[in-house]
Amino acid sequence: MTLEFAPFIPWIAIIILAVLATLLAALGLLRGLRGTLLRFTASLAVLAALANPELLREEREPLTTIVPVIVDRSQSQQIAGRPAQTEEALAALRERLARFPNLEPRIVEVTDSGHSEAPSTKLFEALQTATADVPPARVGGAIFLTDGQVHDLPPDTQPLPFQAPIHALITGKAGEFDRRIEILRAPRFGIVDEEQELTFRVFDDGQASSQPADVAVKMNGEELGTVSALPGAETSYAFKVPRGGNNVLEFSVAGTPGEVTDINNRAIHLIEGIRQNLRVLLVSGEPHAGERAWRNLLKSDASVDLVHFTILRPPEKQDGTPINELSLIAFPTRELFVEKINDFDLIIFDRYQHRGVLPILYYDYIAEYVRNGGALLIAAGPEHASQDSIALTPLESVLPAAPTGEVHQAGFYPRLSEQGKRHPVTRGLSGSTSEPPHWGRWFRSIDVSDAAGETVMTADEGRPLLVLNRAEQGRVAMLLSDQGWLWARGFEGGGPHVSLYRRIAHWLMKEPELEEEALRARAQGRTLEVTRQTIGDAPGPATITTPSGETITLDLSEIQPGLYRGERRMTETGLFTVANGDFSTLVHVGAVDAPEFRAMVSTTETLAPISAESRGLTTRLDDGDETIRMPDILPVRGEVRVADDRRMLIRLTDETVLKGVNTLPLFAGFAGLGILLLTVSAMWWREGR
Structure with missing residues (x-):
């Protein structure tokens, strides 16, 4: 209860009147006038009434003590046994805190919600968030329910946000190893x-x-x-x-x-x-209009070292010109096809025919080069259907199709076969979806029989035009026309010759993106994207195995012919295994070096120094006997000066909230009137005598 004044007139006026009353009282006393003290008392009563004194009484309600309970739900807490310990300990904490009506627990669960690519356990960040809207004096202590693997410990120079104990209840078992x-x-x-x-x-x-x-x-x-x-x-x-x-x-x-x-x-x-420096050997059997299309494509790629030879003077050409007067470079057949053949990533025979330039044994070397993992492309012209065709050499053993000897001379639109619509080499070529295709015609194709592998493009009447095949460890492609240069020249609008030629070359050199059967997975943040490439039937759903061992089924939808895709946002981070049929792949979601997976053994050493500094308690919930040992909670008044090794001390707050104010005017109503009447009556009585 407090005394306050609410004057009816300014204080300066009351002070002046008080001074005048005092001077008059002093003068009366000096002259010996009777009734001076009564008059002075009556003046003081009037001045007190003008000052309007009031008694104030505040109604206050004590505030509860905030106790943040930070529950660690990170991935290291999902190890077998720890989730059950956490749930049991949390239930016990709720029950024990509920015994004290003046304690208000704030339970905050720290989970890796998927927004972070490098998951870590940040309990102190959660503690700061939980107490941001609370005065430090109201926080009576904090309780961490964790395995001890905390990655945002405050530095020694940084003070804690409140002066109260910090307790740590550690899940797991003593003596763990990993x-x-x-x-x-x-x-x-x-x-x-x-x-x-x-x-x-x-x-x-x-x-x-x-x-x-x-x-x-x-x-x-x-x-x-x-x-x-x-x-x-x-x-x-x-x-x-x-x-x-x-x-x-x-x-x-x-x-x-x-x-x-x-x-x-x-x-x-x-x-x-x-x-680095892909080495390609391009051998042109003779100068022709389509030769430059291959050369320009390969020379435009900075990562390709192109070695190009054109046979300008075959051995049968004898015109009597002395050898020393010829300016042509001799074809280094032994160096290319014996000594350095394995240095090449791709060999291209462009309208090449067997005319005695290469010894017959060298074709066997080329076939062996393919079987051992090399790549061979045959860009065939009319000579491929002649008696000098390289298909009639030992190279025949790796070629996917044999010529019949017929050359078809008629305009046709190259079309994608059913396999070609699904094959990554030809799928989605610009202009291929319309009928007829939105590109120019070709006018010559070489007829073959019994094509092996995949025929991905066809000429008129469904004859093979582009055939792709594997020969043991190597790959072979046959383009059965020399008319691709028409697309390069823009004839009838041209066509996607650059995309087609480049994809053929990259498939031959085993680029993973162009594999017919492939399963790929990649992570974009926490979203796992699975792509399945196939030229067969629908592959069905993919199976995802999470780092914790959970199995998830992911449906794959066809987004293009032969290309299926599905995606799902993952709640875990780490190494995932994705499987579909006989294919499987690995993908890492989140940062590869995430702190959450560096150490997963429960420990008291991380939080013990902070608890000791704040007079808190760090203890294990399980001492090895498979039972939870929950320490008692002890609320205390005033500052916590000593730690208790068996109980969690909680500092009770002295903070209150104002609910209302009651006022009692001292000179209001009958009380004030009675005092004034009393003083005036006394003064009248004294004057009457």
Whole structure:
């Protein structure tokens, strides 16, 4: 209760009147006038009434003490046993906090909701958010329910946001251990078929091990071998990038009995393969209009080293000109087809015929080159149907079709076959969807029989025009017309010769994007996109195995002929396995080096220093006997000065909220009137005597 004034007139006027009353009272006392004190008392009563004194009484209600409870729901908390511990401990916390009506728990669950590509456990960030709208004096303490793997610990120089204990209840079990593998240093790019080096390390968290661990290595799903690695020591691994584009290098360390999880027993590294200086040998049998189309295409690619020979003077051409007067370069057949044949990524025979330039044995070398993984393209002209056709040499063993000897001379629109509409080499070529196709005509095709492989383009009457085939480890393509240059010249509007020629060359050189049967997966943020390429029937749904072992079925929809795709947003991060039929692939969602997977052994060491500094308690919920041991809660008044090793102390707040104010005027109503009448009556009585 407090005394306050609400004067009816300004204070300066009251002060002046008080001074005058005091001077008159002093003068009366000096002159000995009777009744001076009564008059002065009556003046003071009038002045007090003018000052209007009031008694104020505030009605206040005590505020509750806020207790943030931060529940860790990160992926490291999903290990077997920890979710059940968390739920049991959270239920016990709710029940014990409910016993104290002046405690208000604020339960905040920290989950990796999918917005972060590099998941980590940020409990202190959640604590700051939970107490941002609360005065620090109202926070009585905080309780963390976690496995101890926290990645946003405040630095030592940063004070805590409130002066109250911070307690940590640790899930998991004492003495846990876990084996994991991390890639420390690795190149992001690598030149195809050149040796690269990567460094990784195997960790044994929670136990010391001197025994080497076996690490299995895979490249794009294919076994490369096993490496022996000593836990704790850096291990180097040398490898070669097998292909251009994206390559997935996977390391899988053998688990140990009793480890908390095998989620982090695998690590992957993504390396982009770069083809450097692709070597292409282009042999033109004779000068012709279509020769420049191939040359211009290959020369326009900066990554291609083109070696081009045109046979201008075949051996049968004898005109008596002395050899020393010829300015032509001799065709280095032995150097190209014996000594350096394996240096070429692609060999193109453009309207080439067997005319004695190449010894017959060299065709066998070329066939062997293809079977061992080389690439061969036959761009056929009329000579392919003649008796000098290279199809009548040992090269026949790798060619997908044999000529019948007929050459069709008539205008036709090249069309995609049913397989061609689904094959990545020809699918979606500009102008192919209309009938007739929206491109120019060709006027010559070479007839073949019994075409093997895939016939992706046809001439008139459905005759094969473009045939693709595999020959053991290598690939062969046959373009059964020399009229593609008409598209390059823009005849009747031209056609997509650049796209067609480039795709043929890239398919021959085994670019992954042009594989007929392929399963690819990529992550865009947390969205996993699965693409299935096939020239067969619908492949059905894909099966996704998450890092935690959960299996998800993903339906694939056909977006183009032979191309199926599906996507789904993932709640987990880590290494996913995607399978469809006989195909499987790996994809990493989120950052490869996410902190959440670096260590998954529960620990008290992370939060113990912070708890000790704030007089809090850090304790395990399970001491090894499979039961939850929940410490008691003890609210205390005033500052917490000492820690309790058995109970969680909560500092009760002294904060209150104002609910109302009651006022009592002292000179209002009958009370004030009575005092004035009393003083005036006393003064009259005294004057009457």
